[in-house]
Structure formats: structure tokens, C-alpha cells
Amino acid sequence: MVMKVCIVGLGAVGGLLAGKLGSRLPVGALELSALARGATLAAVRAQGLVLESEDGRATVPLAVADEPAALGVQDLVVLAVKGPALAAAAPAVAALCAPHTRVLSAMNGVPWWFFDGLGAGPAAGMRLDSVDPGGIVRRHIAPARVIGCVVHVAARTPAPGVVCHTGGQGLVVGNAVGAADDSLHALAGLLERAGFGVTRSPRVQRDLWFKLWGNMTMNPVSALTGATCDRILDDELVRGLCSAVMREAQALGAAFGIPIEQQPEERHAVTRKLGAIRTSMLQDLDAGRPLELDALLGAVREIALQLGIATPNVDALFGLTRLMARTRGLYPAAD
Numbered sequence: 001m002v003m004k005v006c007i008v009g010l011g012a013v014g015g016l017l018a019g020k021l022g023s024r025l026p027v028g029a030l031e032l033s034a035l036a037r038g039a040t041l042a043a044v045r046a047q048g049l050v051l052e053s054e055d056g057r058a059t060v061p062l063a064v065a066d067e068p069a070a071l072g073v074q075d076l077v078v079l080a081v082k083g084p085a086l087a088a089a090a091p092a093v094a095a096l097c098a099p100h101t102r103v104l105s106a107m108n109g110v111p112w113w114f115f116d117g118l119g120a121g122p123a124a125g126m127r128l129d130s131v132d133p134g135g136i137v138r139r140h141i142a143p144a145r146v147i148g149c150v151v152h153v154a155a156r157t158p159a160p161g162v163v164c165h166t167g168g169q170g171l172v173v174g175n176a177v178g179a180a181d182d183s184l185h186a187l188a189g190l191l192e193r194a195g196f197g198v199t200r201s202p203r204v205q206r207d208l209w210f211k212l213w214g215n216m217t218m219n220p221v222s223a224l225t226g227a228t229c230d231r232i233l234d235d236e237l238v239r240g241l242c243s244a245v246m247r248e249a250q251a252l253g254a255a256f257g258i259p260i261e262q263q264p265e266e267r268h269a270v271t272r273k274l275g276a277i278r279t280s281m282l283q284d285l286d287a288g289r290p291l292e293l294d295a296l297l298g299a300v301r302e303i304a305l306q307l308g309i310a311t312p313n314v315d316a317l318f319g320l321t322r323l324m325a326r327t328r329g330l331y332p333a334a335d
Helices: 012-024 038-047 083-095 133-140 182-193 204-225 229-234 236-256 264-272 280-287 294-307 312-327
Strands: 003-008 030-035 049-053 056-060 063-065 074-079 097-105 146-159 162-175 197-200
Touching (some): 012 030, 012 049, 012 074, 083 097, 083 294, 162 204, 182 197, 204 229, 204 236, 204 280, 204 294, 204 312, 229 236, 236 294, 236 312, 294 312
Parallel strands (some): 003 030, 003 074, 074 097, 162 197
Antiparallel strands (some): 049 056
């Protein structure tokens, strides 16, 4: 049987996944499609999806539509939208699903399903309004069908329908709820055949939290300052603020069952070696796109509030970045 795979969100990550699946697997191995809109929809309809990588330039033919009914039920839905677009995308994802369909959640930050499969503890069953206001996402995408994905690749979209792979091949995958099963292993094998280096995680929430531990400072600080990561970390005072935020998140994670043994300065050293990175949030700011702030900082603050743990540095960084984004119309206004 030919596997039907639909990408929801043809940005940098979704476009890279679509491009590699469409160009690396044998013709006929997949029935590949995508939901898109606006300029991206028009560009892919006209020319296909263009993938630029170290292997050269490839054009991937891709069935694309702006309504799920045009694509039909899928075996796998790859959810790769930014956080601000998640609630609007959830009904479309649901429309693409049959009982057997799995949803690969390839997004930044704390997801709506984070505490469903984490086990016992003070945060067991916690729901986060910051990433799923009113529970709309949960009603459309049950955590039990989700495969979490931590993305360790770098890509950008220089033009609609064009994705440029700039580094990294790593993906960490794991069921949001429950142990690894046949569908998880089948997905991992599919991604490996597309050229990714795949790690199967027994508890993907740990991998998500560890990635967030670095992203929750570099992204908002870069948006506030316009600076690349090397300049942020070379400034002693700014690096100190980042460390203070990370120590608060470290204590928070330990409280709900995900301790991090690494120290902030050790993580800074790893990030500094990567050079002059322009974070995804800085790229969104420059492009005038809504900032993915709630999944990176707002959710951390909400977890702390629900657990009664003080996080003054997290709160300050969130408040400053939120106000900056609101003044530019890139974050919802206060009620």
C-alpha cells in the first residue's frame, strides 16, 4: 500500500520534511501532499516545492490545496505550523485523520500534549491555556494519536515555495502517550530513508524540554536586541540574564520530573560554537510574522504559576518580549 502523507505548514521545517521525503524516497513510495495558503500555495501549484541543499537544487512535485477535503484522509499528518497558527490549523488536521492516522508534531516549545504522557507528579494532567486556549487543539487532535518530534535541523524559506536546508539532520521522535509501537518505528524508518538521523525516544517530553531550555532565551533575546546568538553570548550582562532564566527553568523542570544536569554556561558554550545564528524568532520579527512566544516562554510561566514556583526572570523576559511584539502587532493585544 502507498502511504499517504500530508504536511500541514510549508514553512522552513515543514518544507524541509516535504522536500526530503519527496526527493529521497523512490517514486511511488508515498502519496505526498500539503496544506498551504497564500503565496506559498500559488508558488507550489505553479512550480512544485523547491529544495535547496548541499545536494543541489531539486523540484518536488507536490499535491497542494488550501482545504483538507481536496486531499482526503491520510496515514500520516505532519504538523509543522508555528504556535500562533496552531488553533486555526487543528480542525484541518482533524479533517485529514481517520482512526489509524498518526500526527507528527514538529513544532517548537511546549506542546498541548506535554503532560499527558509524562507520568505521575505534581503536574500530571496539567492543561496549558497559553498553548491551547479553551482546549480547541486537544478536542481536534487527541494526544494519543500524536508522535512528538524534536527538530535539530536548520532551514529557511527565502521565497514562497522554496526551502533552503542550511544544517543538521537530527530528529528525535517518540509517542506523546505510551511506549513505542509499530507506527512509531514505521515513521522513524520513513524519516531515515529520507536522509534524517532519527533517534527514538522513550519519553520525548525530556528531549523537548532540553531543547526549549536553550531556545527560551536565545529566541526572545534575539528578537528584543536584533542580535545574533554569538553577540548575545559575548555580552557578559546579557549572557548572565540568559543563565538566570535557564536556572529558573531548570528548577521548574526538576519539580515536575525532568531534571537537567547540564549547567547554563555549558549550554552557552555549545551554542556559541554555532556562530552567528539568526534565530527563528528574529527571522519572524524581521518578516513581520506573529511571534511564537507562548510556546517558548508563556507556557513556562504558566507551568510555574500552576505549581506555585516563582520565576521572576522568566516573567520579565516574557513581559518585555510580549510588549515589544504587541507594539508591532505581532502578538495579540491584552483583553
